[in-house]
Amino acid sequence: MSTLGDAMTGGEPIRRYGDGTRCVRAGLPPAVPGHPLRPGPVFAAPFHLDPVAGPQPGLDDYARYNHPTSRDLEAAIGELEGGDCLLFGSGMAAVSGALLTFARPGSTVLVPSDGYYATRRFVETTLADLGVTVVTVPTAGPYPALGDPVLDHCSLILLETPANPGLDVCDIATLAALGRAAGALVAVDNTTATPLGQQPLALGADLSIASATKAMTGHSDLLLGYVCCLRPDAGRPDGDVLGRLRTWRRATGAIAGAFEVWLAHRSLATLDLRLARQEANARALTEVLLAHPVVTSVRWPGHPDDPAAAIARRQMSRMPGLVTFTLPDKPAVDRLLTASRLITAATSFGGLHTCADRRAQWGDDTAEGLVRLSCGIEDPDDLVTDLSEALAAAGRSAD
Numbered sequence: 001m002s003t004l005g006d007a008m009t010g011g012e013p014i015r016r017y018g019d020g021t022r023c024v025r026a027g028l029p030p031a032v033p034g035h036p037l038r039p040g041p042v043f044a045a046p047f048h049l050d051p052v053a054g055p056q057p058g059l060d061d062y063a064r065y066n067h068p069t070s071r072d073l074e075a076a077i078g079e080l081e082g083g084d085c086l087l088f089g090s091g092m093a094a095v096s097g098a099l100l101t102f103a104r105p106g107s108t109v110l111v112p113s114d115g116y117y118a119t120r121r122f123v124e125t126t127l128a129d130l131g132v133t134v135v136t137v138p139t140a141g142p143y144p145a146l147g148d149p150v151l152d153h154c155s156l157i158l159l160e161t162p163a164n165p166g167l168d169v170c171d172i173a174t175l176a177a178l179g180r181a182a183g184a185l186v187a188v189d190n191t192t193a194t195p196l197g198q199q200p201l202a203l204g205a206d207l208s209i210a211s212a213t214k215a216m217t218g219h220s221d222l223l224l225g226y227v228c229c230l231r232p233d234a235g236r237p238d239g240d241v242l243g244r245l246r247t248w249r250r251a252t253g254a255i256a257g258a259f260e261v262w263l264a265h266r267s268l269a270t271l272d273l274r275l276a277r278q279e280a281n282a283r284a285l286t287e288v289l290l291a292h293p294v295v296t297s298v299r300w301p302g303h304p305d306d307p308a309a310a311i312a313r314r315q316m317s318r319m320p321g322l323v324t325f326t327l328p329d330k331p332a333v334d335r336l337l338t339a340s341r342l343i344t345a346a347t348s349f350g351g352l353h354t355c356a357d358r359r360a361q362w363g364d365d366t367a368e369g370l371v372r373l374s375c376g377i378e379d380p381d382d383l384v385t386d387l388s389e390a391l392a393a394a395g396r397s398a399d
């Protein structure tokens with residue numbers, strides 16, 4: 001596999017470079033005169049086989065198993081997460097693939113009670129129907145202690161931090177140690193933080209899973225997911241985690257197509273810039289929200305007064321562009337979104353455009369007036385002015 005070190009310096013360690021450099025260079029093949037800086041997507045289902053020797057190790061044969069465009073982006077995301085990466089067709093294909101591969105029937109899995117609602121729904125239906133006992137724990141805890149019978153037959157602990165949409169944070173290193181002691185794999189949904197914000201594998205987790213649909217690619221134009229695990233040579237007792245996931249992906253056909261993958265790799269180059277502006281916008285808009293009397297329960301882990309601030313500062317290197325807050329009711333949210341010119345009503349998050357999503361409309365069990373605000377890359381002053389005006393409208397009574 002090509003590494004950033006190989007591509008840039010002939011093998012020097014990647015950590016010498018800053019985030020911006022790593023994002024621009026990650027996964028690029030070595031420079032070859034006359035070739036493009038980044039290869040185009042390779043569109044193929046079957047590839048030529050040797051007519052006599054048939055399929056050969058190291059040569060592509062069928063794109064459901066693997067394809068060159070996917071390998072380039074896997075190398076890039078693997079560099080950023082500090083592990084080996086497998087791409088999936090969406091975040092849910094990655095999450096469900098990992099859960100169905102590693103949550104054994106008859107065992108217990110621990111999942112966040114306040115995490116991504118589609119994941120919760122999946123474990124409570126499909127996984128439970130397969131004979132997996134599902135135990136839910138809020139992201140902020142309390143978690144069972146070692147020796148608690150709940151951990152006796154635990155095969156997997158899934159963490160989501162910061163959790164979507166409540167933005168609570170948990171201590172990955174402590175829970176990874178707990179999982180290891182209990183003989184359970186620990187997976188972290190790293191969608192909200194991205195690998196530039198948080199390094200679950202370095203903190204001790206076995207798997208870092210994410211939807212690359214969100215901030216990682218950030219242009220609101222594709223669906224993609226991935227699972228990363230530690231390299232086998234990292235000296236950890238992982239077993240063949242990557243191999244089992246690869247077998248799963250091949251059997252279920254959950255691989256991503258070449259065009260999405262290529263587009264994602266193009267977008268990855270600006271991740272550092274996008275996250276920096278989104279964080280700055282989140283910081284500015286959090287202050288506006290905190291100062292407005294109609295708003296309650298503002299959550300942004302980057303704010304010093306946020307309940308998650310201390311852990312977030314310890315384990316995250318940057319803060320997400322997401323802010324969650326609550327207005328009194330649905331009509332107040334309607335007034336906010338109708339009055340705003342720069343906050344687009346849309347789900348998903350991490351994109352270029354500032355968007356707001358009233359989570360209860362999707363069946364998420366949140367307050368009717370809870371809004372997840374995804375800060376885009378517009379100018380902070382424009383967003384501050386727009387949100388201030390929209391909040392004034394939201395605060396006006398309907399009559």
Ligand SMILES: *Cc1c(COP(=O)(O)O)cnc(C)c1O
Nearest residue numbers: 090091092116164191211213224
């Ligand atoms: C969106 C999301 C997913 C699912 O990703 P898709 O790409 O939409 O399938 C999983 N986890 C979290 C935290 C998410 O926000």
